[in-house]
Each structure stands twice: as C-alpha cells, then as structure tokens.
Amino acid sequence: MQILAQLIVSGIAVGMIYGVIAFGYQLTFATSKTLNFGQGEALMLGSLVGLTVVAYTGYWLMLPVVLAFGLLQGAVVERLGVRQAIKTKSEAGWIMATIALGIIFKNLAENIWGRDALKFPSPLPEAPLSFMGVNVLPMEVAIVFGALALMLAVEFFNRRSIYGKAVVATANDRDAAGLMGINTSLVITFSYALSSMTAAFAGVLVAPVTLTGASMGGVLGLKAFAVAIIGGLSSGMGVIVGGLILGITETLFGYYFSTGYKDVPGLVLLLLVLSVKPSGLFGAAAIKKV
Amino acid sequence: MLKVENLVAGYGKVQVLQDVSLEVPQGSLVTLIGSNGAGKTTTLRAVSGMIQAQSGRITLNGGDITGMAMHDITKRGMAHSPEGRRVFPTLPVADNLLLGAFTRVTGSRPKGNVAADLDRMYALFPRLAERRAQLAGTLSGGEQQMLAMARALMLNPLVLLLDEPSMGLAPRLVEEVFAIIARLKAERVTMLLVEQFAAAALDVADFGYVLENGRVAASGPAAALKNDPAVRAAYLGAAH
Ligand SMILES: Nc1ncnc2c1ncn2[C@@H]1O[C@H](COP(=O)(O)OP(=O)(O)OP(=O)(O)O)[C@@H](O)[C@H]1O
Ligand SMILES: [Mg+2]
Numbered sequence: 001m002q003i004l005a006q007l008i009v010s011g012i013a014v015g016m017i018y019g020v021i022a023f024g025y026q027l028t029f030a031t032s033k034t035l036n037f038g039q040g041e042a043l044m045l046g047s048l049v050g051l052t053v054v055a056y057t058g059y060w061l062m063l064p065v066v067l068a069f070g071l072l073q074g075a076v077v078e079r080l081g082v083r084q085a086i087k088t089k090s091e092a093g094w095i096m097a098t099i100a101l102g103i104i105f106k107n108l109a110e111n112i113w114g115r116d117a118l119k120f121p122s123p124l125p126e127a128p129l130s131f132m133g134v135n136v137l138p139m140e141v142a143i144v145f146g147a148l149a150l151m152l153a154v155e156f157f158n159r160r161s162i163y164g165k166a167v168v169a170t171a172n173d174r175d176a177a178g179l180m181g182i183n184t185s186l187v188i189t190f191s192y193a194l195s196s197m198t199a200a201f202a203g204v205l206v207a208p209v210t211l212t213g214a215s216m217g218g219v220l221g222l223k224a225f226a227v228a229i230i231g232g233l234s235s236g237m238g239v240i241v242g243g244l245i246l247g248i249t250e251t252l253f254g255y256y257f258s259t260g261y262k263d264v265p266g267l268v269l270l271l272l273v274l275s276v277k278p279s280g281l282f283g284a285a286a287i288k289k290v
Numbered sequence: 291m292l293k294v295e296n297l298v299a300g301y302g303k304v305q306v307l308q309d310v311s312l313e314v315p316q317g318s319l320v321t322l323i324g325s326n327g328a329g330k331t332t333t334l335r336a337v338s339g340m341i342q343a344q345s346g347r348i349t350l351n352g353g354d355i356t357g358m359a360m361h362d363i364t365k366r367g368m369a370h371s372p373e374g375r376r377v378f379p380t381l382p383v384a385d386n387l388l389l390g391a392f393t394r395v396t397g398s399r400p401k402g403n404v405a406a407d408l409d410r411m412y413a414l415f416p417r418l419a420e421r422r423a424q425l426a427g428t429l430s431g432g433e434q435q436m437l438a439m440a441r442a443l444m445l446n447p448l449v450l451l452l453d454e455p456s457m458g459l460a461p462r463l464v465e466e467v468f469a470i471i472a473r474l475k476a477e478r479v480t481m482l483l484v485e486q487f488a489a490a491a492l493d494v495a496d497f498g499y500v501l502e503n504g505r506v507a508a509s510g511p512a513a514a515l516k517n518d519p520a521v522r523a524a525y526l527g528a529a530h
Contacts, residue, residue, distance in 0.1 A: 162388065162395045169378045169389050175340055176376035181364035181393035181445070 002133045007251045013140035015247020017206045020147040021224030022231060022239040024198035027154070029233045030171040031184075031191040034082055034094045036074070038102025039199050040221020045105055046070050046200020047212040048113050051120055059123030066200050074196025077101055078189045086188065102217070109214035117216075120207035143205045150201055151236060154194065167191065219263065226270040232280025242280075245269070291316040291480045292337070292368075292449045297346035299336040305344070306332045308504040314449060317478040319471070321491040321512065323525055324501035330484040331373045333501070334451045337482075338370035339363040351448055365398045367448030371455060373484075375438045379427025383418055386426050386437055387411055390444030402446055411440040414470060432459045435467070443474075450474070450481045457486065468494060488525040492516045500525065 021043060025035050036042065049069050054062040081101050085093030124142060128135035158164035169177040170187040178184050202220075203212070210216070227246050231238030246266045254262035273280065292314040300306040306329045314320045322330050335341045337348055339360035348356045355363050364370075369390075378386050387408055393399040412419035415436045421429060426437055439455050455471070456464040464487065472494050474481065485491035491512075492498050498515040500508040508521060515521050 162392065165381065165385050165389055166392060168381055168385075172378040172380055173376055175360070176372065176378065177389075178360035179338060179340070179364060179370050179372065179376075180389045180441075181361045181398065182389075183359075183361045 003255070004252075005134045007255050008248055009134055009136055010140070011248030011251035012244060013137075013143045013209070013247070014251065015244040016144050016147040016240075017202050017220070017243070018224045018227045018246055019231075019240045019243025020150060020202045020205075021199055021220060022228040022243060023151050023154075023236065024195040024202075025225060025228040026233055026236070026239065027191045027195040027198065028078075028188075029228075031167060031174075032082065032086055032188045034086065035098070035225075035228075036077055036082075036192060036195055037095060037098040037221070037225075038077060038105060039195070039224065040217030040219070041102040041105040041109075042070065042073055042077075042196040042199035042217075043203040043206075043220055044109060044212070044214060044217035045073060045203070046196075047120065047203030047207045047216065048109055048118075048214070049200075050204040050207065051113070051118060051212055054121060059121065063201075063204065066204050067197050070197035070200030071193040073105075073200070074193040075189050077196065078192035082188075082192065083185065102221075106214055106217065113214060115214060117211040117213040120204075120212045122208035124208075137209060139208050143209070146205050147202070148240075150198060151240075154198075155236065223263075223266050226266050229270055229280055230273045235280065238280055291351055292482065293347075293349045294333070294337060295347045295349075297333070297336055297348065298344045299332060299341055299346075300344065301332075301341065306504050307336065310346075310501070310504065310506055312482075312499050312506065312509070314480060314482050316480055318496045319475045319481045319483060319494060320497045320499070321483045321485060321488075321495035322499050322501055323485060323488040323491060324507075325525070328501040329504040330501055331453055332504075334370060334372070334453050334482070334484060338368055338372075338451055340370070340372070364445065365393050367399065367445070368451070369442040369445040369447035369449070370451040371438045371442040371453060373453040373457070375431075375434045377426040377429070377434050377437050377441070380425060382423050382425055383429070383437060384408070384422045386441050387418075387444050390441035391446075393445065399445070404444075407444060407446065411443060414443075414473070415440050432463045435459060439467075439470070443479075448480060450479055452481060452483045454484055454486055456490075464490075489516070492526075 021039060024039055029035055046066050046069065050062050050066045053065045077098060081097030082094045085097060122139055124138035128137050158168050166182045167187055169180060170182060170184045174184050223246060227239055227242040231242030246269065249265045250262055253265045294310060294312050297307055297310040298305065310333055322333060324330050336343050339358055343356055347354065350366050350368055353366060355366055391404050394401050394404055417433055418437055418440060426434060429437060435455060442450055456467050459467060468490055483491055483495060492515055495512040498509065498512045499506050500521060508515065
C-alpha cells in the first residue's frame with residue numbers, strides 16, 4: 001500500500017511535467033492549427049541554458065533568463081519554420097520544418113554542452129520529506145505547483161488582458177480577429193514564443209530531479225505529444241488529467257512489470273485513444289486537421 | 291471618405307470583381323445591391339483587406355489602403371461587420387464588444403471613452419445588454435448578427451461596412467435592424483450597406499449601386515434607383 005502511494009506520488013510529478021509540455025502544444029495549435037514538434041528540444045535548450053546561467057545567478061534569478069530565452073527561441077522557430085507554411089497553407093511544411101529545427105537545436109546543444117547527462121543543482125533540499133512513510137522530494141512538490149502556476153498564469157492572461165483576449169479571438173476566427181485590428185501573424189509568433197517558454201520552464205523544473213543533457217528532449221516531447229492527444233488539443237483540464245494518467249501509469253508499470261518497457265503504456269494509451277476517440281478524452285473534434 | 295476605383299479582385303485564379311468603382315462620401319449611407327453571387331461580399335472583403343485586390347485603388351479618408359494588411363486597414367478606421375456574423379464564439383458578449391475597440395484600447399486609434407461606448411451599444415441593442423456575460427457562441431443567430439454590428443461600431447469607425455445585417459432574422463427583427471441603421475445614419479455614421487432587402491435598403495440609403503457579375507450595372511441616388519424600371523424589375527419585384 002505504501003509502495004503504491006509512493007509510486008503514485010512520483011507519477012504525479014512526472015505527469016505534471018508531461019502536462020505542462022502538452023499545454024505548450026495546445027498554445028500553438030489554438031492559434032495556428034500547427035504544432036512545434038521540436039517542443040522537447042525547446043525544453044532541453046531551456047534546461048541547458050539554465051544550467052549555464054545558474055552558475056552565475058543562482059536558481060531563482062536564472063528563471064527569468066530562461067523564460068526570456070524560451071520566448072525568443074519559440075519566436076525564431078515560428079519565423080523560420082512555420083510562418084511560410086501557414087501563409088502557403090502547406091500541411092506538411094510546418095511538420096518537417098519544426099522537426100528539422102529540433103534536430104538542429106539538438107546538434108547545437110551536443111556541440112556546446114556535450115553528449116553526457118549533466119547534473120542540475122537543486123534549489124531545494126535534496127533530502128526527501130516523509131509523509132506517513134511516503135517520500136516526496138521537495139523539488140517534486142515544486143514541479144507540481146510550478147506547472148500549475150504557469151498554466152494558471154497563461155489562463156489568467158488570456159481571460160483578463162486585452163492582449164490575451166486577442167489571442168483567444170485569433171484562435172476562434174483568425175480573419176475576424178484581423179478585422180478587429182489584431183495583427184494575427186504576430187499573435188501566432190507570440191503563441192510559439194509562449195509555447196517554448198512553457199517548455200523551457202518545464203526543463204528547469206524537471207532537471208534537478210532527472211538530469212539534463214542534449215538528448216533529454218526527444219522522449220519527453222513525444223510523451224507530452226501523447227498527452228496532448230489523450231487530453232485533447234483544446235482542453236487545459238485535459239492535459240493535466242492526461243499527464244497524470246500517463247505519469248502514474250508509467251511509474252506503476254515500471255515498478256510492477258518492467259522498467260525496460262516503461263515507455264510502452266503511454267504509447268499504447270495513445271494508440272488506444274487515437275482509435276477510439278481521436279479528439280482526445282476531453283476535446284472537441286480538434287485533431288482532424290493535423 | 292471611401293473611394294474604390296476600378297477594383298479587380300477574386301479568389302485565387304477566379305476573378306469575381308471585373309471592374310468596380312464606387313464612392314461613399316462622409317456621413318452618407320450608400321447601399322450595394324445585386325443578385326446572389328454578384329460580388330457584393332467580395333467587394334467588401336477587398337475593401338477591408340480580407341482579400342487582396344488584383345488591381346485598382348482603394349482610398350480611405352484620402353489615404354491609399356490598397357494592398358494593406360487587414361489589421362492596418364482597421365487601424366485607419368475601417369470597420370467591417372462581415373457576412374456570416376463571425377463573432378468569437380468562446381468569448382462572452384462583453385469581450386466581443388471590447389475587441390471591437392481593440393485598436394482604441396491598445397492605442398493605435400484615438401481612445402475616446404470605451405466604457406461609455408459599451409453602454410451606448412447596450413442601449414442600442416438591449417438584447418445584448420441582457421446577455422453581456424453569455425458566450426457569443428450560445429446566442430441566437432439574430433443576436434449574433436446584432437453583436438457583429440455592435441462590435442464593428444465599437445471601433446468608432448470612419449466607414450462602417452455592413453454585409454447583410456438582416457440575414458436570417460425574423461421580420462420583426464429585420465425592422466429593428468433597419469431602424470438602427472436609420473438611427474446611425476441620423477448620427478452621420480458613414481456606411482456602405484449590402485442588403486438582400488433591396489427595397490428597404492434603397493429606402494434608407496442616400497445613394498445606391500447595382501452590382502451585376504462583378505461590375506457596376508447602375509448607380510444613382512437611392513430614390514431614383516428605386517423608380518428605375520430595370521432595377522425594379524430585376525431587384526425589387528415587379529409588384530413593388
Ligand atoms: N472564398 C471563396 N472562394 C472562392 N470563390 C468564392 C469565395 N467566396 C465567394 N466566391 C465566389 O465569388 C462569387 C461572388 O460571391 P460573393 O460572396 O461576393 O457574392 P454576393 O454578391 O455577396 O452574394 P450573396 O448575395 O449570395 O451573398 C460567387 O460566384 C462565389 O461563388
Ligand atoms: Mg454576400
């Protein structure tokens with residue numbers, strides 16, 4: 001029983017990371033019906049930039065630098081890889097371009113930071129806290145609250161500020177938003193920036209618990225994509241629940257069956273959802289255009 | 291105020307507008323009538339930048355706006371209540387209206403008093419006032435039509451383009467919409483009105499253009515067009 005509780009607690013932290021990356025996928029999908037398949041690499045870059053900066057500033061001051069870097073990196077991806085494809089309504093263009101940019105970023109990172117996994121200093125005590133025999137790392141708690149805080153902040157921005165409303169309007173009807181005087185190309189660039197910022201933030205949240213390194217992005221990006229499909233590309237609640245389902249299933253499966261196959265349940269879940277309810281467990285029919 | 295000269299436009303390789311010239315003087319209400327598929331909506335789309343003109347010239351308040359991006363044309367003061375309403379379904383009525391004033395709130399157009407204008411819209415369209423917190427997607431078709439109109443007015447536009455504001459409305463609501471248009475005219479809002487109810491449109495307008503297959507087939511003061519035998523036969527119903 002205690003082991004089960006322990007596994008679930010670990011699964012929650014992993015799941016929140018998946019959830020927050022998946023949330024990033026939703027941000028660009030909402031405004032442009034395109035996705036950044038280099039999302040995992042945005043996470044990896046955020047984490048490695050964080051690792052370099054943290055030596056000078058400490059963990060907390062490093063955060064704004066990494067967030068700003070994420071914004072910039074996302075904007076670059078949109079300008080180089082996506083804008084032209086949207087303009088020419090090319091269905092495959094943005095897929096290839098964002099994958100290609102992801103590979104380039106990974107190569108770049110391998111040359112700057114090497115290929116090895118690196119330890120990321122933890123801002124919080126590394127000794128686990130114990131609740132009724134269940135061990136929780138302080139950083140795992142930080143992951144859960146950090147991820148929730150970020151998603152809530154974006155949601156708040158969208159609902160309350162005029163610029164956030166402009167983002168929602170663009171997601172609703174791009175032409176009509178243009179008629180309001182909203183520069184919708186800029187909104188799409190912004191949503192890419194925000195999406196990469198989300199990933200970069202996830203990168204520095206997860207790095208102290210796992211390790212960081214040039215190859216950390218691929219699997220995380222793919223699993224978060226599975227979560228985005230499972231939860232639905234349009235439901236904020238969906239990615240949280242989807243992330244938790246995947247995170248917990250994985251940890252349980254890894255413990256009770258085999259760590260070697262720990263990536264299997266998520267992907268099986270993905271295949272199942274795609275064949276039974278392609279719009280995701282929570283979404284309206286959103287995936288049809290991908 | 292708005293001047294369209296020899297406009298040629300269409301969709302991809304399909305040319306819809308062959309040669310359209312028209313003028314909307316300041317403070318006037320001009321109507322554009324014509325049968326289905328004549329190119330009325332296409333004309334408004336080219337004017338507001340939703341589609342690009344292939345040739346011709348469009349000027350707003352003396353400034354050339356041909357080829358400009360939609361949002362830049364809006365910043366110059368052009369408001370467009372488009373065909374099919376196009377309200378933002380997941381946003382409440384109040385936010386839809388506020389977005390109509392986006393350029394004012396964000397400083398690219400004179401700000402004026404946005405809150406007072408919101409109240410003015412709620413007074414003009416009491417139905418919207420009752421539903422200000424409701425998501426626009428859950429409004430009835432008629433209510434959405436009013437919202438689209440009110441949202442466009444929130445720009446305090448130099449020119450208001452109205453594409454079939456009475457589309458799909460019950461007869462009583464159609465009258466209401468025409469009463470509102472008459473009221474805006476009395477307030478000297480400059481308008482270009484596209485209408486399926488040609489007779490009602492000519493009744494309220496100062497000047498009219500008849501569009502046929504992407505060309506202006508006739509034009510003149512609204513009263514004169516209304517009495518033109520050819521126009522009466524083709525667009526107003528013989529018995530009118
Ligand atoms: N998005 C589009 N793509 C391609 N062709 C279009 C498009 N919209 C309209 N057309 C074509 O352009 C022509 C003119 O259409 P338009 O919508 O301007 O007519 P309209 O005068 O507004 O008609 P209605 O009274 O039915 O609204 C039609 O033949 C139509 O099929
Ligand atoms: Mg039309």
